[in-house]
Amino acid sequence: MKWGNDLSTFVEKFRQYLKPGYYDEFDYHWTMTIDLDRCTGCEACVVACQAENNLPIVGEKRYAQNREIKWIRIERYWEGEYPDVKMGFIPMLCQHCDAAPCEIACPVFATYHNQDGLNTQIYNRCIGTRTCAVYCPYEVRYFNWFTYTWDEPLEQQLNPDVTVREKGVMEKCTFCIQRIRLAKDNAKDDDRRRVRDGEVVPACVQSCPTEAMAFGDSNDPEAKVSKMMKNPRGYTVLEELNTTPSIVYLKKAHAES
């Protein structure tokens, strides 16, 4: 009897999925573009992220042990020999891959793909096997090796919309999911079905002085990101691994010699 009930609800649910328009509510694919030609490597995004997402300051000693937590970081690369040296930099954050290597790794589903195409991390579910971090080719997952605290009065500046993580938990860039949620709620309050382009701005995008970054829904052909993605300079990092990242970088243009 019970089994029959379960089956009928299942069938009902499945029928709902088939209805046209059902997916509209979920039909986002949050995407970011980063124009390396505009990026000056000022690290404003790094600081903004630190403030927005309650990232701990790990201190000098733990920084030296390579245990810092920076959801977005600026990687520096040098090319050539002195004096003919060129330096390049690239902001690296969670790529929110569509075929994410980290997602299959977690035994408890602490990391999974949500309907918006985000690669989410559930801190409360994480048991700290750290497998996701090993599997991640971009090395953008950060582990809470200790429980970090904020000295008074710094705990007053914590963002109330974001949890503070305890020891033994993995964390990473969420594309500022709290802002995405807020925008969706606002859209619902205004009786709009979808979030408008430019309504969601992650902290890093907001803080970029040269507007090198753009964020939006790439399923919307009119959105700024969709247009930026079509730029012939666009590429994704470690494309050969076929992780299909949601972040498109625009190559730095060089003068033809």
Add this chain to the structure above:
Amino acid sequence: MFDHGQPSYAEVNKDILSVMLETGPRYWMLLGTTMSVAVIFFFMPWFYQLIVGVGAAGMSRNAYWGTYLSNFIFWIGLSHSGTLLSAILHITNSPWRKSVYRSAEAMTLFSLMTAALFVMVHLGRVWFVHWSFPIPNQMGLWPNFRSPLMFDVMAITTYLTASSIFIYMGSVPDFAAVRDASTGTRRRLYTIFSFGWRGTAREWHTLGWAYTFFAVFVIPLAVSVHSIVSWDFALSIVPGLHHTIFAPYFVCGAIYSGTAGIVTVMYCLRKFLNFERYIGQVHLDNLGKLLLALSLIWSYINMLELFSSWYGGSSFELEALKFKLTGFYAPLYWEMILFCAFVPLLMFFRKFRWSWNKMLLISILINIGMLTERFIIVATSQPRKFLPNAFGFYFPSWIEISITIGSFAIFATMFLIFIKWVPAISIYEVKETLKPLRRDA
């Protein structure tokens, strides 16, 4: 079969049971030492780590997996030979198995338990470890069955259960022998343990049938367990870990180190429990030949791994390969090659295969080599992944080293307790190998 003349049935019982029934001060001292080493080196540092966080260990962004995981693989590997070997030799009817298998299976059980402990030590929030089991809950949340770690949980619990049943089933007639030889509480206890075994023909028939069934059941299980452990690594895309050869590589390495472990344990049993009569030249010789064959397979697979990394030609793989062969841990790598590929070649000579002392040395060297092999897998591939920005270096902290030492003490403690509770050599199966006695003997 027997180096010092054939014992009578009564002598077999007496020899083997005396280990259980008579306990000298040397045993208590040894047990006390291993237990305190286990507490001081394993549990106290672990307790500290639980309070502070996993950061107490040396892992960082360079390597999220460290010695805890490499030790986990080592202990799982050590567990591999016991039950597997016992089962294979049982269905192929090899008589020399009979005095070896009980302790070999016990080794399986205890190293599996030690390995499981390392998973606990490795976890960031071990107090939520039950989430990795499919326990029905009001949230309707299930574990992720796509995860290789989930496969691991399933494989190891299955293997642990199956090999516990296997060893228990094989010991039932021996528990009955203990019951018959003892008095008081012990007698009552072993009456329960032996399920009221009387030794009727029907009981022997059922035992034989069930035992063979389990032997067949356990073999594919043992192969699958270490394949699955290897998938923890091989299913990642990390250069140096993402090899299809990993499953056979791990299985072979596991049986290899496990067999070497059996030689070590045999030596100790012979030496300290006076089992010279039952563990003789023929066992050593056969184990030596097996070890030799396994070492050749292991060397071949190792060459294959290097070759496929090099032949693949991906710059990531080449970088990881270069770090492994010439980087900071290169001395460890070449030490492993020496101990696991070259030293075992000595066993081509009968002089080495027939000498207990030489075989003990070789078996210990092999296991040192295999311990470093697991460490190298973990420590040389992760710091050389894809982005040069995260290139780094991993070195274990004192807590990790201490816990590694303590794990050996835990294993020894469990083994010491085991020999007082279960006959360390199968009494009834040793009797099967004796020539029929004359009526007047």
